[in-house]
Amino acid sequence: MSPLSKKSRLFFIGALLAGATAAPAYAQYTGPTEGGRAQNTVAAILANPTDDQQITMQGQLLRKIGKEKYIFSDGTAEIVAEIDDDDFPREPVDEKTKVEIHGEVDTGLRRPPEIEVDSIRVVK
Template sequence: MKRILIATAFAVAAATAYAQYTGPSAIPAATVKSLQQDGKDDQQAVLRGKIVSNVGHERYLFSDGTGQMQVKIKASRWPAQKAVDASTTVELRGEYDKELIGESHFDVKEIRLP
């Protein structure tokens, strides 16, 4: 009986670990175009659009209607319970990495499915 109670406690704790805040944020919404034109290195932002293709190791092409940009998404950042494809609208929270040489990209810290 004691083992069942311990297992249940761990299951409840694991389920609550996936809970997340979904209210307003102090991090400003941005567009691909605004980041590419005026973005600063390590600027935090929220992008809303679609991941249209995989372009290599942890790199994807993101489009929001104002332009396209490479985004870097670590495997651990993908939602655990829902599949994402080219028709899925996503909200990406992260930082803009502005490169002086080479292509700038958006480093994703969190993916939300609105």
């Protein structure tokens, strides 16, 4: 074997290894994690609010109370949910529509905790 073919072989192996380690991962873990998007209830959040706590909940938007502010209920209690107009699903949503929200708890010194909603979808 000539030295040139050895170098070529090493280069090829090195290129393969570099490409394999640089490839992005497409699968991701979506199960529960400590401190991650845990299932919660509105009552539990109101009883022990933790700022920036990630949440996932299902329930209804009972009414609009201001610009991008809604009352959300999961059946255990009610909480203010801040939802950007751009984040609403294309389907119409009313007080009877079951939705799933993902977001985080936002605590304030002079107001009750709220949910800053990152995404919302209609549950069918």
